[in-house]
Amino acid sequence: xxxxxxxxxxxxxxxxxxxxxxxxxxxxxxxxxxxxxxxxxxxxxxxxxxxxxxxxxxxxxxxxxxxxxxxxxxxxxxxxxxxx
Numbered sequence: 001x002x003x004x005x006x007x008x009x010x011x012x013x014x015x016x017x018x019x020x021x022x023x024x025x026x027x028x029x030x031x032x033x034x035x036x037x038x039x040x041x042x043x044x045x046x047x048x049x050x051x052x053x054x055x056x057x058x059x060x061x062x063x064x065x066x067x068x069x070x071x072x073x074x075x076x077x078x079x080x081x082x083x084x
Contacts, residue, residue, distance in 0.1 A: 005036055005082035012066065014075050020068050021075045029083065030060035039079030046072055
């Protein structure tokens with residue numbers, strides 16, 4: 001099954017000035033994963049370049065964590081995040 005995407009989380013907050021999305025994870029993610037952000041007016045893909053947990057840089061996070069991710073596109077609360 002090519003191009004199957006797996007839900008990895010939901011955006012809970014977005015900080016537009018610093019281009020950061022806070023995502024509540026439903027599955028583990030790691031820096032370098034290709035993510036697809038989808039919502040009512042959101043639809044873009046990008047590689048996960050950096051993320052933080054409790055204001056500390058991390059390279060991977062597990063299900064249940066709430067992490068801050070650097071994003072280039074505009075996201076909104078409630079948008080879903082998929083791993084490609």
